[in-house]
Amino acid sequence: MEEILKVEQIAQTYQAENGELTALENISFSVKKGEFVSIVGPSGCGKSTLLSIVAGMIRPTYGRVLLQDEPIEGISPHIGYMLQRDNLLEWRSIYQNVLLGLEIQKKLTEENKEYAASLLKAYDLWDFRDKYPSQLSGGMRQRTALIRTLAVRPDVLLLDEAFSALDYQTRLAVTDDVYRILKREQKTTLMVTHDISESISMSDRILVLSRRPAHISRVLEIQFDKPDFTPLQRREQHQFQEYFNIIWKELDVHV
Numbered sequence: 001m002e003e004i005l006k007v008e009q010i011a012q013t014y015q016a017e018n019g020e021l022t023a024l025e026n027i028s029f030s031v032k033k034g035e036f037v038s039i040v041g042p043s044g045c046g047k048s049t050l051l052s053i054v055a056g057m058i059r060p061t062y063g064r065v066l067l068q069d070e071p072i073e074g075i076s077p078h079i080g081y082m083l084q085r086d087n088l089l090e091w092r093s094i095y096q097n098v099l100l101g102l103e104i105q106k107k108l109t110e111e112n113k114e115y116a117a118s119l120l121k122a123y124d125l126w127d128f129r130d131k132y133p134s135q136l137s138g139g140m141r142q143r144t145a146l147i148r149t150l151a152v153r154p155d156v157l158l159l160d161e162a163f164s165a166l167d168y169q170t171r172l173a174v175t176d177d178v179y180r181i182l183k184r185e186q187k188t189t190l191m192v193t194h195d196i197s198e199s200i201s202m203s204d205r206i207l208v209l210s211r212r213p214a215h216i217s218r219v220l221e222i223q224f225d226k227p228d229f230t231p232l233q234r235r236e237q238h239q240f241q242e243y244f245n246i247i248w249k250e251l252d253v254h255v
Ligand code: ADP
Pocket: 014, 015, 016, 021, 023, 041, 042, 043, 044, 045, 046, 047, 048, 049, 050
């Protein structure tokens, strides 16, 4: 399969108050079209930094990122970015929120509006289109944020701890939801999380980052008996615990 995203020898050093702080050190990997790759690592190791570099929001100290063989320099309309907070605008209706990305990118055509509407319909939000974010559950808000990101048809979707603000039960349901949508829309996804279980439940491949300065300490291909298991079904498989143990040991978590 085609490698759509290539991260080449990324390093990032910040100028901190007490000198330099190296967050990332020689990070290289690529993501194939349609693949779901996640990056796990301890808090503060540089996961968000890495994703901000891929999103073109931070220029790395060293290395480069290629999207469809073109270097990323600055924020790209081909990359969708979803964060922990859903960032919905409370004074806009659900439908107006979903159109926001298209508006910002000046792509508010009839065709794109229809596509946004079709996403709302397909994912059970159409009946809520005239409601406001405060009238929706946490799960529905997150689904709205996802549809807003998908409405601009990004080639690659980036998720940064996108579910960690939700309570545990909602989080499991939303994970299932988001996974189903991304698979159906055949999206290429790069997710960072500190949650090992979340990464195993969704990914085709997991990159484990070391503590700072972060480098990739292990790459794990994730395979279950059936490729179409949902995240919840994956959690019930015996392989799930095996993958968990491997990553846990690799992270060398001290409690
Ligand atoms: P993670 O997402 O894995 O928790 P981050 O990428 O947010 O980690 O941060 C990695 C390290 O870089 C942390 O020690 C953080 O304090 C530091 N850092 C992040 N952004 C900046 C910045 N703009 N200036 C200086 N240091 C930063």
